[in-house]
Amino acid sequence: MEKNVAVGRRKASIARVYIAKGSGEITVNGKDYKEYFPIVYLQHKVEAPFAHSGLGGQYDIKVNANGGGVKGQAEAVAMGISRAILLVSPDSKPALKKERLLTRDARVVERKKPGLRKARKKEQFSKR
Numbered sequence: 001m002e003k004n005v006a007v008g009r010r011k012a013s014i015a016r017v018y019i020a021k022g023s024g025e026i027t028v029n030g031k032d033y034k035e036y037f038p039i040v041y042l043q044h045k046v047e048a049p050f051a052h053s054g055l056g057g058q059y060d061i062k063v064n065a066n067g068g069g070v071k072g073q074a075e076a077v078a079m080g081i082s083r084a085i086l087l088v089s090p091d092s093k094p095a096l097k098k099e100r101l102l103t104r105d106a107r108v109v110e111r112k113k114p115g116l117r118k119a120r121k122k123e124q125f126s127k128r
Helices: 040-053 070-088 090-098
Strands: 004-010 013-021 026-028 059-066
Touching: 004 070, 013 070, 026 070, 040 070, 040 090, 059 070, 070 090
Parallel strands: 026 059
Antiparallel strands: 004 013, 013 059
16 A cells, blocks of 8 residues: 655644545544544635545545644644645646645744733833
8 A cells, every 4th residue: 555645834733644545534643633623614624635636535644743733733734635635646736726725834923022022012101
């Protein structure tokens, strides 16, 4: 059985995705993805690569996701699945690219600066 590996990243999250021929089962950290991501819109993010490539139900996906929060992990999984789909079906690249599923979203949290409360928030100014 041939296994292809791809990596997806978002914020502080990293998802290693293993894709193999199968029945369309998606497992994240040993759990079904609907159990791991109970919020519906995150489930749709994970399913999006299959919806746009037309390969739903043909490949089994096993994901190791760590770091960051739930949303970052879901978006990292979606990117990893998209990259894994390209390994098995390169002709689906235009559809995935159009939906921005192959683009790394590089936005991360800005660091806290010294003397400030947060990255940009300052102490309230007192005139007197």
